Amino acid sequence: MVTILFLAANPVDTISLRLDEELRAIDRKLRQSEFRDIFELEQQWAVRVSDLQEFLLRHKPHIVHFSGHGSQSSEIVFQDDSGYGRPVSVRALSSLFSTLKDNIRCVVLNACYSENQAQVIAQHIECVVGMSRAITDPAAISFASSFYQALGFGRSIKTAFELGCGQIDIEGLSEQDTPKLLTLRSDPRNISFQSPSDRALQPESGMQTKSCIRIRQVETDGEASLVESQARFITIGRAPKSTMKISDPQVSWEHGQIILMHGTYYYHHISNTSPTTVQRKGESYLLRPGKHEDFPLRNQDRLIIGNIKLVIEFDLIAEDKGYTTTSKKPENT
Known part of the structure; x- marks a missing residue:
């Protein structure tokens, strides 16, 4: 909003x-x-x-x-x-x-x-x-x-x-x-206010995506909750209305969002005062304050937000005109 x-x-x-x-x-x-x-x-x-x-x-x-x-x-x-x-x-x-x-x-x-x-x-x-x-x-x-x-x-x-x-x-x-x-x-x-988070709220033409995302907390000095959701739009921050509320003074009131758009989850960085780091297979990507960047997520990515590390796990099944793709490798037949 x-x-x-x-x-x-x-x-x-x-x-x-x-x-x-x-x-x-x-x-x-x-x-x-x-x-x-x-x-x-x-x-x-x-x-x-x-x-x-x-x-x-x-x-x-x-x-x-x-x-x-x-x-x-x-x-x-x-x-x-x-x-x-x-x-x-x-x-x-x-x-x-x-x-x-x-x-x-x-x-x-x-x-x-x-x-x-x-x-x-x-x-x-x-x-x-x-x-x-x-x-x-x-x-x-x-x-x-x-x-x-x-x-x-x-x-x-x-x-x-x-x-x-x-x-x-x-x-x-x-x-x-x-x-x-x-x-x-x-x-x-x-700069516009119809970002990927807003487009995710609009119907996607020709594609139906079934999804389930889990956000799991590890190694924390603050408090956060496990979130498992089929929603296309998840908010992260200290605000009481956040999908994942984090009680950490280094986390902004509205810190970031996870958005499902066109079969891909994105992390949308909102905070103007605090960074978010994405960790992936030994590499780190820094999302700086005030840049409002969108970062495509992969399964098992980690988000470092304040003193909290969040592990992102998800399953995606995207169906488009009779063709089906999944995030899992197909079994040998």
Whole structure:
């Protein structure tokens, strides 16, 4: 599941913005998209400075979208306890994302003069969108709705950004050059939220795969459970909802996923802070934090996650148009 956290602030001493229309437009486009079932849109309104840490910790978003005002000094304007504007400095907001970056892959600052803020946040987050100057409500809404529509159809962040700017141009708003995409750590052409884990949730044409996977723990300093499953999608991490919950401080909340796709199991590395090592017949393959790599698994591979070693065992029987292949060697006849 991809969580989008929509943060909105329109202090009483600032010009009224059409933030509710922006949210409705985003929600409608996501609901009409191909991969709508993998997106969860969370919303928080009248966001105060004191709320920011709590909301990021509570929702653990993959995308953070701020809608509201920005100052000419590149400060995002939240609210104080009385509802009045409270600017947050570039340094303070950057520090927040540096600390709470574990799940976040994209930040959208849909606010005036937010480009400088985006540049600093991009030192910690893979993709950040900011506005180079003031942006009108119609342009902000057009950009956001098209951006998320593209993500919902499995397009990359780069393509989504270009379509968002293009929609502003199509509507004749003459602000298509205002949004800026900042990427210092990754190529936005290679980042989408329709990864192999999402494709695994879609029906496969022409192939039915029967499978059983067992994840067995050995040599551990923490706690984990034996998992045996016929599911196509298994999650690993400290989160209570994980298929395999691991109580180890070196393991991320959402650390990785095992996905069955087109007859092959893949390990999809999620963590932005901790690595995973795959061991296979005396060789080791390091999956680094923040790279979000997909690694094809073989029977008896071992995953080193934190202080825990997991042995992967599986049986696959893939049937395609009357032909059958299995993971076991055929007997001599």
